[in-house]
Amino acid sequence: MENMHQIFAGLHGDLTEFVDRISSVLGCPVTLEDAHHQLLAYSIHDDLSDPVRISTIVTRRVPEKIINSLWKEGFMPALLQGNEPVIVPSLNDVEFGTRAAVSIKKNEEVLGFIWALQTRDTFTEEHLAFLKLAAREGKNQLLQAHLKKKRYLENHQEFLWQLLTGHFQSESKIAQSCLNLSLVLPTPYAVVVFHFPDDITQATEKSISYMLSTTQKIKAALYTLDRKRLIILIGAAVPDNFSKALTEFIQAFILQMKTRFEIDSIQGACGHIYETYIKARSSYDEALYTLSLQQAFPDSKHHLINYGTLGLYQYMKTLSNHPINNSAWQSLINYDQKNQTQLAATLEAYLKHDGNLYDVAEHLHVHVNTIHYRVKRISEIAQVNLKDPLIKTALLLELLIQQYKAFSSVD
Numbered sequence: 001m002e003n004m005h006q007i008f009a010g011l012h013g014d015l016t017e018f019v020d021r022i023s024s025v026l027g028c029p030v031t032l033e034d035a036h037h038q039l040l041a042y043s044i045h046d047d048l049s050d051p052v053r054i055s056t057i058v059t060r061r062v063p064e065k066i067i068n069s070l071w072k073e074g075f076m077p078a079l080l081q082g083n084e085p086v087i088v089p090s091l092n093d094v095e096f097g098t099r100a101a102v103s104i105k106k107n108e109e110v111l112g113f114i115w116a117l118q119t120r121d122t123f124t125e126e127h128l129a130f131l132k133l134a135a136r137e138g139k140n141q142l143l144q145a146h147l148k149k150k151r152y153l154e155n156h157q158e159f160l161w162q163l164l165t166g167h168f169q170s171e172s173k174i175a176q177s178c179l180n181l182s183l184v185l186p187t188p189y190a191v192v193v194f195h196f197p198d199d200i201t202q203a204t205e206k207s208i209s210y211m212l213s214t215t216q217k218i219k220a221a222l223y224t225l226d227r228k229r230l231i232i233l234i235g236a237a238v239p240d241n242f243s244k245a246l247t248e249f250i251q252a253f254i255l256q257m258k259t260r261f262e263i264d265s266i267q268g269a270c271g272h273i274y275e276t277y278i279k280a281r282s283s284y285d286e287a288l289y290t291l292s293l294q295q296a297f298p299d300s301k302h303h304l305i306n307y308g309t310l311g312l313y314q315y316m317k318t319l320s321n322h323p324i325n326n327s328a329w330q331s332l333i334n335y336d337q338k339n340q341t342q343l344a345a346t347l348e349a350y351l352k353h354d355g356n357l358y359d360v361a362e363h364l365h366v367h368v369n370t371i372h373y374r375v376k377r378i379s380e381i382a383q384v385n386l387k388d389p390l391i392k393t394a395l396l397l398e399l400l401i402q403q404y405k406a407f408s409s410v411d
Contacts, residue, residue, distance in 0.1 A: 015041035036213030186235020191283040296407035328382035
């Protein structure tokens with residue numbers, strides 16, 4: 001393959017022509033993706049495509065299950081970290097045919113990927129050398145689009161902060177700003193906030209951007225950063241079960257940031273789901289409040305993710321501002337201090353396990369008969385009827401409020 005540089009002469013940013021020229025040399029279908037696996041261009045080989053390529057062309061993005069498989073098999077790390085083309089063998093369980101792939105980079109920043117689908121002949125060393133050359137040429141083709149997208153994101157981030165801080169006074173003014181920015185906002189929507197253990201670096205932001213662009217669980221319409229916080233305005237990918245999808249996305253994001261990018265100890269939460277954007281500030285505040293609950297109640301933090309499913313926890317901040325008569329709890333605490341018993345801890349476990357004595361015994365590592373005895377003594381000393389659901393709810397509420405007050409006073 002001599003004078004291969006001449007193949008790319010006179011492109012002038014035409015990405016379709018770029019992939020067609022690569023395809024003509026390799027004799028197989030070629031696709032060009034951006035760094036987030038969004039389809040930029042593809043060559044015309046309708047009779048030689050596999051199901052994954054067809055799906056990518058139709059939806060303009062690589063299916064999430066394919067991205068996950070490429071990560072699990074170690075091919076995505078190889079492409080992100082290296083400069084050499086990689087042969088990816090067929091993944092039969094996801095109908096993915098053998099491909100050669102190479103990343104397009106400016107210095108160490110990934111701008112996109114070239115994928116070539118093996119059809120008849122296997123890829124030779126010459127083919128791979130040409131792919132590497134194509135990646136160098138592709139850098140010039142993608143840089144202009146990359147810079148344009150960066151300016152576009154900066155304008156959108158400023159608009160998001162205006163929503164989150166209550167800058168707009170009416171829905172009509174929000175709609176006008178969207179029109180000026182050529183921005184279509186999803187409805188319904190919610191605000192999601194992730195708290196990172198350290199300030200978010202440029203490298204971490206690239207990982208975040210990758211994750212938000214490749215997920216198909218939700219639609220990340222806008223996002224911005226605030227030191228250790230990632231704030232996202234999210235819409236539904238499908239109309240049903242949006243609340244459930246939000247919770248699953250938060251859990252998946254935290255797990256994948258750990259497994260893919262080795263970033264641990266991230267906490268995440270979302271606010272209420274709304275239809276009007278004048279409520280964006282409310283959803284943001286609710287997400288922050290839900291995050292604070294994870295700090296106040298660390299033993300329950302895995303259940304304190306979605307503001308809409310908090311139950312009693314939704315009212316902790318409001319109720320903590322009012323005096324609570326917790327004489328039952330105080331009588332148990334006084335008795336424990338005097339007699340070196342654990343009745344208050346037993347009542348806490350009893351309430352949190354919905355009165356299931358066997359679960360309480362397992363939690364406290366004692367025999368169930370011991371719990372029977374303690375529950376009887378609790379009723380006598382605190383003068384409460386633990387068979388009454390309203391009494392139990394009141395006792396649990398008093399306990400949670402006291403724990404929240406203790407957290408708030410330290411915070």
